Amino acid sequence: MGDCLFCTIQHAEKPPVGGVLYEDELVYAHHYVPENRPAYLGHVMVETKRHIPDFAGLTPDEAQAVGLLITRLSSALKTCTGAEKVYAEFYGEVTPHLHVHLMARYPETPQEYLRWNLSDWPDAPRGGEDEVTRLCQQLHSALTSTSGVS
Amino acid sequence: MNQTAEECPICAKQQSGDVVGGPIYQDDLVFAHHVFNTKEPTFLGYVRAETKRHVPSFAELTPAEAQAIGMLISRLSRALKECAGADHVYAFFYGDHVAHLHVHVFARYPGTPEEFWRERVDEWSQSPKGGVEEVAALAQRMRAYLADGAA
Numbered sequence: 246m247g248d249c250l251f252c253t254i255q256h257a258e259k260p261p262v263g264g265v266l267y268e269d270e271l272v273y274a275h276h277y278v279p280e281n282r283p284a285y286l287g288h289v290m291v292e293t294k295r296h297i298p299d300f301a302g303l304t305p306d307e308a309q310a311v312g313l314l315i316t317r318l319s320s321a322l323k324t325c326t327g328a329e330k331v332y333a334e335f336y337g338e339v340t341p342h343l344h345v346h347l348m349a350r351y352p353e354t355p356q357e358y359l360r361w362n363l364s365d366w367p368d369a370p371r372g373g374e375d376e377v378t379r380l381c382q383q384l385h386s387a388l389t390s391t392s393g394v395s
Numbered sequence: 396m397n398q399t400a401e402e403c404p405i406c407a408k409q410q411s412g413d414v415v416g417g418p419i420y421q422d423d424l425v426f427a428h429h430v431f432n433t434k435e436p437t438f439l440g441y442v443r444a445e446t447k448r449h450v451p452s453f454a455e456l457t458p459a460e461a462q463a464i465g466m467l468i469s470r471l472s473r474a475l476k477e478c479a480g481a482d483h484v485y486a487f488f489y490g491d492h493v494a495h496l497h498v499h500v501f502a503r504y505p506g507t508p509e510e511f512w513r514e515r516v517d518e519w520s521q522s523p524k525g526g527v528e529e530v531a532a533l534a535q536r537m538r539a540y541l542a543d544g545a546a
Binding site for chain 2: 299300301303305307308309310311312313315316317319320322323330331332333334335336337338345359360361
Protein backbone atom coordinates (compact mmCIF):
# COMPACT_ATOMS: atom_id res chain seq x y z
CA MET A 246 0.00 0.00 0.00
CA GLY A 247 2.86 2.32 0.83
CA ASP A 248 3.92 2.71 -2.79
CA CYS A 249 0.48 2.24 -4.39
CA LEU A 250 -0.09 4.92 -7.03
CA PHE A 251 -3.76 5.40 -6.14
CA CYS A 252 -3.25 5.43 -2.37
CA THR A 253 -0.60 8.11 -2.99
CA ILE A 254 -2.93 10.22 -5.16
CA GLN A 255 -5.82 9.92 -2.71
CA HIS A 256 -3.70 10.82 0.28
CA ALA A 257 -2.72 13.99 -1.57
CA GLU A 258 0.99 13.29 -1.31
CA LYS A 259 0.72 13.84 -5.05
CA PRO A 260 -2.56 15.69 -5.73
CA PRO A 261 -4.12 14.93 -9.10
CA VAL A 262 -4.05 17.55 -11.88
CA GLY A 263 -7.48 19.22 -11.90
CA GLY A 264 -8.11 18.24 -8.30
CA VAL A 265 -10.49 15.75 -6.77
CA LEU A 266 -13.63 15.24 -8.89
CA TYR A 267 -15.52 13.33 -6.22
CA GLU A 268 -14.73 11.82 -2.86
CA ASP A 269 -16.65 10.21 -0.02
CA GLU A 270 -15.76 7.52 2.55
CA LEU A 271 -15.84 4.73 -0.05
CA VAL A 272 -14.88 6.07 -3.48
CA TYR A 273 -12.74 8.69 -5.21
CA ALA A 274 -12.47 10.12 -8.74
CA HIS A 275 -9.95 12.23 -10.65
CA HIS A 276 -8.95 12.97 -14.24
CA TYR A 277 -6.15 10.82 -15.63
CA VAL A 278 -3.01 12.65 -16.75
CA PRO A 279 -0.06 10.65 -18.09
CA GLU A 280 3.49 11.77 -17.44
CA ASN A 281 5.29 13.66 -20.20
CA ARG A 282 2.52 13.74 -22.75
CA PRO A 283 -0.83 15.48 -23.16
CA ALA A 284 -3.87 13.91 -21.50
CA TYR A 285 -6.81 12.46 -23.41
CA LEU A 286 -9.55 14.87 -22.36
CA GLY A 287 -12.35 12.94 -20.71
CA HIS A 288 -10.32 10.03 -19.28
CA VAL A 289 -11.47 9.80 -15.68
CA MET A 290 -10.57 7.26 -13.00
CA VAL A 291 -13.08 5.88 -10.51
CA GLU A 292 -11.38 4.24 -7.53
CA THR A 293 -12.19 2.70 -4.20
CA LYS A 294 -10.73 4.34 -1.13
CA ARG A 295 -9.77 0.97 0.24
CA HIS A 296 -6.66 -0.67 -1.23
CA ILE A 297 -8.41 -3.67 -2.73
CA PRO A 298 -7.41 -5.25 -6.07
CA ASP A 299 -10.67 -5.91 -7.87
CA PHE A 300 -14.48 -6.05 -7.98
CA ALA A 301 -14.48 -9.48 -6.32
CA GLY A 302 -13.12 -7.99 -3.11
CA LEU A 303 -15.66 -5.17 -2.75
CA THR A 304 -18.18 -4.94 0.06
CA PRO A 305 -21.80 -4.46 -1.10
CA ASP A 306 -21.62 -0.77 -0.11
CA GLU A 307 -18.44 -0.26 -2.11
CA ALA A 308 -19.84 -2.10 -5.15
CA GLN A 309 -22.94 0.11 -5.10
CA ALA A 310 -20.88 3.26 -4.64
CA VAL A 311 -18.64 2.36 -7.60
CA GLY A 312 -21.68 1.69 -9.81
CA LEU A 313 -23.27 4.98 -8.82
CA LEU A 314 -20.09 7.00 -9.36
CA ILE A 315 -19.53 5.44 -12.82
CA THR A 316 -23.06 6.52 -13.73
CA ARG A 317 -22.78 10.05 -12.35
CA LEU A 318 -19.43 10.69 -14.02
CA SER A 319 -20.57 9.13 -17.32
CA SER A 320 -23.48 11.54 -17.33
CA ALA A 321 -21.21 14.50 -16.41
CA LEU A 322 -18.69 13.53 -19.12
CA LYS A 323 -21.41 13.46 -21.76
CA THR A 324 -22.63 16.88 -20.67
CA CYS A 325 -19.21 18.54 -20.39
CA THR A 326 -17.23 17.01 -23.27
CA GLY A 327 -19.86 16.36 -25.92
CA ALA A 328 -19.03 12.65 -25.76
CA GLU A 329 -21.51 10.44 -27.53
CA LYS A 330 -20.89 7.67 -25.05
CA VAL A 331 -18.63 6.89 -22.12
CA TYR A 332 -16.78 3.58 -21.95
CA ALA A 333 -16.01 1.96 -18.59
CA GLU A 334 -13.05 -0.40 -18.43
CA PHE A 335 -11.65 -2.41 -15.54
CA TYR A 336 -8.32 -4.08 -16.34
CA GLY A 337 -6.60 -4.10 -12.95
CA GLU A 338 -3.42 -5.66 -14.28
CA VAL A 339 -0.80 -3.19 -13.18
CA THR A 340 -1.83 -1.57 -9.89
CA PRO A 341 -3.77 -3.83 -7.47
CA HIS A 342 -6.08 -1.07 -6.22
CA LEU A 343 -9.50 -1.03 -7.88
CA HIS A 344 -9.70 1.65 -10.58
CA VAL A 345 -12.16 1.86 -13.46
CA HIS A 346 -11.18 3.89 -16.53
CA LEU A 347 -14.00 6.04 -17.88
CA MET A 348 -13.30 7.17 -21.44
CA ALA A 349 -15.33 9.79 -23.30
CA ARG A 350 -15.96 8.51 -26.81
CA TYR A 351 -16.26 11.47 -29.14
CA PRO A 352 -18.77 11.37 -32.02
CA GLU A 353 -16.08 11.79 -34.68
CA THR A 354 -13.87 8.93 -33.44
CA PRO A 355 -12.89 6.78 -36.45
CA GLN A 356 -14.08 3.18 -36.38
CA GLU A 357 -10.58 1.72 -36.05
CA TYR A 358 -10.02 3.50 -32.72
CA LEU A 359 -13.20 2.31 -31.02
CA ARG A 360 -13.09 0.23 -27.84
CA TRP A 361 -9.62 -0.32 -26.36
CA ASN A 362 -7.83 1.82 -28.98
CA LEU A 363 -9.60 5.08 -28.12
CA SER A 364 -6.57 6.86 -26.70
CA ASP A 365 -4.44 5.92 -29.74
CA TRP A 366 -6.51 8.20 -31.99
CA PRO A 367 -3.99 10.91 -32.95
CA ASP A 368 -6.67 13.61 -33.37
CA ALA A 369 -8.47 12.87 -30.09
CA PRO A 370 -9.07 15.99 -27.95
CA ARG A 371 -6.03 16.32 -25.69
CA GLY A 372 -4.67 18.91 -23.38
CA GLY A 373 -2.17 19.86 -20.70
CA GLU A 374 -2.74 21.02 -17.15
CA ASP A 375 -4.84 24.05 -18.13
CA GLU A 376 -7.28 22.13 -20.31
CA VAL A 377 -7.59 19.28 -17.82
CA THR A 378 -8.20 21.73 -14.98
CA ARG A 379 -10.87 23.57 -16.98
CA LEU A 380 -12.66 20.31 -17.81
CA CYS A 381 -12.43 19.18 -14.18
CA GLN A 382 -14.09 22.41 -13.03
CA GLN A 383 -16.95 21.76 -15.44
CA LEU A 384 -17.26 18.12 -14.36
CA HIS A 385 -17.19 19.13 -10.75
CA SER A 386 -20.03 21.61 -11.18
CA ALA A 387 -22.04 19.11 -13.26
CA LEU A 388 -21.67 16.60 -10.40
CA THR A 389 -22.65 19.05 -7.70
CA SER A 390 -25.41 20.97 -9.51
CA THR A 391 -27.53 17.90 -10.25
CA SER A 392 -27.86 14.40 -8.97
CA GLY A 393 -25.99 13.48 -12.15
CA VAL A 394 -28.57 11.00 -13.31
CA SER A 395 -31.55 11.33 -15.57
CA MET B 396 -26.73 0.36 -32.84
CA ASN B 397 -29.75 2.48 -31.98
CA GLN B 398 -32.32 -0.28 -31.85
CA THR B 399 -35.66 0.42 -30.26
CA ALA B 400 -36.66 -1.84 -27.40
CA GLU B 401 -38.90 -3.77 -29.84
CA GLU B 402 -35.98 -4.83 -32.04
CA CYS B 403 -33.31 -5.15 -29.33
CA PRO B 404 -31.73 -8.62 -29.12
CA ILE B 405 -30.99 -8.15 -25.40
CA CYS B 406 -34.62 -7.30 -24.59
CA ALA B 407 -35.77 -10.31 -26.64
CA LYS B 408 -33.35 -12.64 -24.88
CA GLN B 409 -34.32 -11.46 -21.40
CA GLN B 410 -38.02 -11.72 -22.14
CA SER B 411 -37.77 -15.25 -23.53
CA GLY B 412 -35.17 -16.37 -20.98
CA ASP B 413 -33.80 -18.43 -23.85
CA VAL B 414 -30.07 -18.41 -23.12
CA VAL B 415 -27.75 -21.41 -22.88
CA GLY B 416 -27.45 -22.32 -19.22
CA GLY B 417 -30.39 -20.04 -18.32
CA PRO B 418 -30.23 -16.73 -16.46
CA ILE B 419 -27.48 -16.76 -13.82
CA TYR B 420 -29.09 -13.95 -11.89
CA GLN B 421 -32.04 -11.62 -12.30
CA ASP B 422 -34.14 -9.26 -10.25
CA ASP B 423 -36.34 -6.24 -11.09
CA LEU B 424 -33.40 -4.18 -12.31
CA VAL B 425 -30.62 -6.41 -13.66
CA PHE B 426 -29.94 -9.67 -15.49
CA ALA B 427 -26.87 -11.89 -16.01
CA HIS B 428 -26.11 -14.87 -18.24
CA HIS B 429 -23.18 -16.77 -19.71
CA VAL B 430 -22.22 -15.89 -23.28
CA PHE B 431 -22.51 -18.77 -25.74
CA ASN B 432 -20.61 -19.00 -29.01
CA THR B 433 -22.62 -20.85 -31.66
CA LYS B 434 -19.78 -21.12 -34.20
CA GLU B 435 -16.96 -22.58 -32.11
CA PRO B 436 -16.34 -23.83 -28.57
CA THR B 437 -17.27 -21.23 -25.95
CA PHE B 438 -14.70 -19.68 -23.61
CA LEU B 439 -15.86 -20.72 -20.13
CA GLY B 440 -16.17 -17.81 -17.73
CA TYR B 441 -17.51 -14.98 -19.92
CA VAL B 442 -20.74 -13.52 -18.57
CA ARG B 443 -22.69 -10.35 -19.21
CA ALA B 444 -24.29 -8.06 -16.64
CA GLU B 445 -27.24 -6.18 -18.14
CA THR B 446 -29.99 -3.81 -17.08
CA LYS B 447 -33.57 -4.97 -17.47
CA ARG B 448 -34.51 -1.56 -18.84
CA HIS B 449 -33.59 -0.77 -22.47
CA VAL B 450 -31.11 2.01 -21.77
CA PRO B 451 -27.92 2.59 -23.80
CA SER B 452 -25.22 3.24 -21.21
CA PHE B 453 -24.23 3.97 -17.62
CA ALA B 454 -25.02 7.68 -18.11
CA GLU B 455 -28.77 7.05 -18.29
CA LEU B 456 -29.13 4.72 -15.30
CA THR B 457 -31.24 5.54 -12.28
CA PRO B 458 -29.32 5.53 -8.99
CA ALA B 459 -30.93 2.18 -8.07
CA GLU B 460 -29.90 0.62 -11.40
CA ALA B 461 -26.36 1.99 -11.07
CA GLN B 462 -26.03 0.47 -7.62
CA ALA B 463 -27.50 -2.84 -8.78
CA ILE B 464 -25.07 -3.07 -11.72
CA GLY B 465 -22.08 -2.28 -9.47
CA MET B 466 -23.21 -4.98 -7.08
CA LEU B 467 -23.82 -7.49 -9.89
CA ILE B 468 -20.34 -6.95 -11.41
CA SER B 469 -18.84 -7.52 -7.97
CA ARG B 470 -20.88 -10.67 -7.27
CA LEU B 471 -20.24 -12.11 -10.76
CA SER B 472 -16.50 -11.47 -10.28
CA ARG B 473 -16.57 -13.44 -7.03
CA ALA B 474 -18.60 -16.21 -8.66
CA LEU B 475 -16.09 -16.50 -11.53
CA LYS B 476 -13.26 -16.88 -9.04
CA GLU B 477 -15.14 -19.39 -6.89
CA CYS B 478 -16.94 -21.41 -9.56
CA ALA B 479 -14.60 -21.19 -12.56
CA GLY B 480 -11.20 -20.88 -10.87
CA ALA B 481 -10.40 -17.46 -12.39
CA ASP B 482 -7.45 -15.69 -10.85
CA HIS B 483 -8.51 -12.33 -12.27
CA VAL B 484 -11.80 -10.96 -13.61
CA TYR B 485 -12.13 -8.13 -16.13
CA ALA B 486 -15.16 -5.87 -16.57
CA PHE B 487 -15.64 -3.78 -19.71
CA PHE B 488 -18.49 -1.63 -20.96
CA TYR B 489 -18.40 -0.43 -24.57
CA GLY B 490 -21.93 -0.74 -25.96
CA ASP B 491 -20.98 0.06 -29.54
CA HIS B 492 -23.13 -2.65 -31.10
CA VAL B 493 -26.30 -2.99 -29.07
CA ALA B 494 -27.74 0.08 -27.33
CA HIS B 495 -28.87 -1.77 -24.20
CA LEU B 496 -26.45 -1.61 -21.29
CA HIS B 497 -24.35 -4.78 -21.04
CA VAL B 498 -21.07 -5.16 -19.19
CA HIS B 499 -18.65 -7.88 -20.28
CA VAL B 500 -17.35 -9.68 -17.20
CA PHE B 501 -14.80 -12.41 -17.94
CA ALA B 502 -12.21 -14.63 -16.34
CA ARG B 503 -8.47 -14.76 -16.76
CA TYR B 504 -7.14 -18.16 -15.75
CA PRO B 505 -3.97 -18.90 -13.78
CA GLY B 506 -0.98 -19.29 -16.09
CA THR B 507 -2.43 -17.23 -18.94
CA PRO B 508 0.61 -15.81 -20.79
CA GLU B 509 0.71 -12.02 -20.79
CA GLU B 510 0.27 -11.76 -24.55
CA PHE B 511 -3.21 -13.27 -24.06
CA TRP B 512 -4.34 -10.91 -21.30
CA ARG B 513 -7.34 -8.61 -21.63
CA GLU B 514 -9.55 -9.12 -24.68
CA ARG B 515 -7.39 -12.03 -25.89
CA VAL B 516 -7.88 -14.42 -22.95
CA ASP B 517 -9.99 -16.74 -25.11
CA GLU B 518 -7.25 -17.02 -27.76
CA TRP B 519 -4.89 -18.86 -25.37
CA SER B 520 -4.91 -22.51 -26.51
CA GLN B 521 -5.08 -23.82 -22.94
CA SER B 522 -8.01 -21.62 -21.85
CA PRO B 523 -11.02 -23.74 -20.85
CA LYS B 524 -13.68 -24.04 -23.52
CA GLY B 525 -16.83 -26.08 -23.85
CA GLY B 526 -20.15 -26.71 -25.52
CA VAL B 527 -23.72 -26.49 -24.25
CA GLU B 528 -23.17 -28.95 -21.39
CA GLU B 529 -20.09 -27.28 -19.98
CA VAL B 530 -21.59 -23.79 -20.27
CA ALA B 531 -24.81 -24.95 -18.62
CA ALA B 532 -22.87 -26.65 -15.81
CA LEU B 533 -20.86 -23.50 -15.08
CA ALA B 534 -23.99 -21.32 -15.27
CA GLN B 535 -25.67 -23.65 -12.78
CA ARG B 536 -22.73 -23.47 -10.34
CA MET B 537 -22.70 -19.66 -10.58
CA ARG B 538 -26.49 -19.46 -10.16
CA ALA B 539 -26.30 -21.60 -7.03
CA TYR B 540 -23.41 -19.54 -5.68
CA LEU B 541 -25.26 -16.25 -6.25
CA ALA B 542 -28.53 -17.59 -4.85
CA ASP B 543 -26.76 -17.61 -1.51
CA GLY B 544 -27.39 -14.03 -0.39
CA ALA B 545 -24.02 -13.87 1.35
CA ALA B 546 -22.10 -14.34 -1.92
